[in-house]
Amino acid sequence: MSTAWQPANDTEVAMARALTDADRAGFFRILATADLYLPQVGPPQAGADETRGQTFITGEFAGQTVLPVFTSVEGLAAFSGAYTTTSYTELRQKWPTPQWWLAVNPGYPIDAYLPVEAVEAAARGELEIQIAGEAIVDAMADDPEAASALLDTDEALRAAVARADAAGYFDRLLDAMVVVPTAHKVTDPQEILEEGFPWLVAGVPDAPAIEVFTSAETFATAHPDQGPSVTLPFVLLAGVCPQGHALSVNPGIPWGIEVPADQVRSLLLWQPRDGSGEGADR
Secondary structure (H helix, E strand, O other): OOOOOOOOOHHHHHHHHHHHOOOHHHHHHHHHHOEEEEEEOOOOOOOOOOOOOOEEOOEEEOOEEEEEEEOOHHHHOOOOOOEEEEEHHHHHHHOOOOOOEEEEOOOOOOOEEEEOOHHHHHHOOOOOOOOHHHHHHHHHHHOHHHHOOOOOOHHHHHHHHHOOOHHHHHHHHOOOEEEEEEOOOOOOHHHHHOOOOOEOEEEEOOEEEEEEEOOHHHHHHHOOOOOOEEEEEHHHHHHHOOOOOEEEEOOOOOOOEEEOHHHOHHHHHOOOOOOOOOOOEO
């Protein structure tokens, strides 16, 4: 069975078509008029005033606190069971914190990350916004050393496991450059954003996994033949990992972990331990 993403409704069909046609303004015009689904901490109380006392679910993406919204209930389900229906107009009017950004469909091919007020300018064609994967890949292309330089995270991850510090582990992992084995050589970093990317799938048929290593040394330990691989930010991997696949981080290493398939997308909304991603009351 294919695990490739599929649009869940007419809005997502139209958004995907706009991206395929390179119609970024059209993409944001659709967003500006669509029903949006805002994750909630829990189901609203009967008769409650939804404009007061609401706790937002926020996260951090590439160092920026974001408020996630989704264009389908199906997309939201990977992150939260509870939600409220809103619109861009309502979000714009009631935006809780000016410094926060809007995260549209985080972890899916029709995603965008931008200041909430920028949606209107993008819809008018006055501002070009890249999807997250494109922005990260372009940043890597602008800095040739970034693709080959791995942050020395191994010791930090090992220490986090030793002290049972899951928060510290994921804080560091989400900032890391990682090595991902591939089925054949990848010559263009843009391939990571394409459906035909040569993922080297590990695990078993009923529980496939993508291996990821936080250093050249851990990669060589597991793959002494030094097969083909690609180096990329872990946060990008979490966004483009095939649906239904777990992430096996440093497999075979005592301080490795496995992120279950149903939790991979949630890493994009990881709340840092320093509290910068905490929710706020409206």
